[in-house]
Amino acid sequence: MADTPTAAETEADDRPSDFIRDVIADDLASGKHTSIVTRFPPEPNGFLHLGHAKSICLNFGVAAEFGGHCSLRFDDTNPVKEEQKYIDSIMEDVRWLGFDWGEHLHHAADYFETFYAWAEHLITEGKAYVDDLSPEEMREYRGTLKEPGKDSPHRNRSVDENLDMFRRMKAGEFENGARVLRAKIDMASGNINMRDPVIYRILHAKHPRTGDTWCIYPTYDFAHGQGDALEHVTHSLCTLEFADHRPLYDWFIENLPVPAVPRQYEFSRLNLTHTVLSKRRLIELVEENHVTGWNDPRMPTLSGLRRRGYPPEAIVDFSGRVGITKSDNTIEYALLEHCVRQDLNKRAERRMAVLNPLKVVITNYPKGESEMLDAVNNPEDESAGTRQVSFGRELWIERDDFMEDAPKKFFRLAPGREVRLRWAYFVTCTDVIKDDAGEIVELHCTYDPATKGGDSPDGRKVKGTMHWVHAADAVNAEVRNYGHLFRDAEPDLSSGLEAAINPDSVEIVTDCKLEPSLAKFSPGVPVQFERLGYYTMDPDGTTTAPVFNRTVGLRDTWAKEKKKG
Secondary structure (H helix, E strand, O other): OOOOOOHHHHHHHHOOOOHHHHHHHHHHHHOOOOOOEEEEOOOOOOOOEHHHHHHHHHHHHHHHHOOOEEEEEEOOOOOOOOOHHHHHHHHHHHHHOOOOOOOOEEEHHHHHHHHHHHHHHHHHOOOEEEEOOOHHHHHHHHOOOOOOOOOOOOOOOOHHHHHHHHHHHHOOOOOOOOOEEEEOOOOOOOOHHHOOOEEEEEOOOOEOOOEOOOOEEEOHHHHHHHHHHHOOOOEEEEEHHHHHHHHHHHHHHHHOOOOOOOEEEEEOOOEEOOOOOOHHHHHHHHHOOOOOOOOOOOOOEHHHHHHHOOOHHHHHHHHHHHOOOOOOOEEOHHHHHHHHHHHHHHHOEEEOEEOOEEEEEEOOOOOOOEEEEEEEOOOOOHHHOEEEEEEEOEEEEEHHHEOOOOOOOOOOEOEOOEEEEOOOOEEEEEEEEEOOOOOEEEEEEEEEHHHOOOOOOOOOOOOOEEOOEEHHHOEEEEEEEEOOOEOOOOOOOOOOHHHHEOOOOEEEEEEEEEOHHHHHOOEOOEEEEOOOEEEEEOOOOOOOOOEEEEEEEOOOHHHHHHHHO
């Protein structure tokens, strides 16, 4: 009889599998590490997007799976571009995804004194020097991918001269760009990152954390790896574009008195169709007013997706499904929408909303009377219970649900045709009312009182079921139907953002008619507009004139493609 697996073995069997998790498991099994430490290290110069979500889920996920911890560290080394609003939004987004760093909140700024001391250490060891070359001259001296660089004329300054100048830089004697501190490595290296990189520059700018204390700041490349070492990070996880930076990080670790030796592992970044996940491009979208802001519901930022109604659980699910590999690939946006539908189908309550209203008068329903009918809140969740909706003589239906000259396979309302009104009655169209221009403005119908609740006691069948809203208590609202921000699956940005943007990425529909209970919903609470899609209330709305954003439609193209496969 086989041995029963232990809880730890069962947990390991259920754990996602990828090369990073394999490395961590081996490191723990071999005794290289007794526990693991990871970190999520954003620069606070923008809002987080879906690519960051993948990294967040990986770093916090593996830490939790292997009993370690993950830090949140702000690599805040450039006060010119960093703002407190970005710091606040990043913390909000990480928590919204369901992760918590506990006591492990760090800032590169917390280590500025240490970084400065380590810079002086490199100078005294003859491994760093103050350079007076202008940025343009430095680019010229750096060389190209095919040609080696050449030494700066200031590369062989004495240790004493370099220390004096570096301290004067710190004291604020020089203007921005006048001098930099560079590591002395190898100007002929095949890796351009190793050609005497800048490690400190002069920036007379107020820092969101340290204020005016400093006027020189370490570069990201200098601070990032050393921050990992100071926090005893065991597995430094980053995307593939940092692979060429790893030799530089390792050089710093080898030449500085660091307390720990982190090891960097690179994985493929997230590429998604119909969008861009470049922070530079996202900043352009905002600053050039192509979108209304970082939280525009068309943006791939977590704040934009939250405003659109994407649940964090779906984003975490999506991040797990795309996997962790070393090969770049592009993920279909339809997979993300599939994850959203899967989540919302289980927990979003249903309501009726009419976006393109056409009035219906039930001519045989008593004037001035109404009644309350039971409606199921969520057929996927019995615990969601029921609600009551009012029904009366005048209703609103979708204009697309009526056709005067309907083909045989049109299973909605048409002259002489009987359909079911959701949760209500069978109705038959008896008359079509038009205005002087020939436009349909009203339908007259009769209802069968014996079909209350939407079922016929005599067993007769109807093929069409339609949603509706009672005109007497309908709430007027605005609905914003969002599509892809970019027209093509792989946006061509060679001619600029504007040429690639989908001009029909949002449809604003006014004078929509909603069930009155929808006015009581709060922003972020999901709801399914029956037969239309999933929506959430936007913060722009009010209780008397709410605004709803479409999160995603009901048609699941990803699920259909998977079924075909």
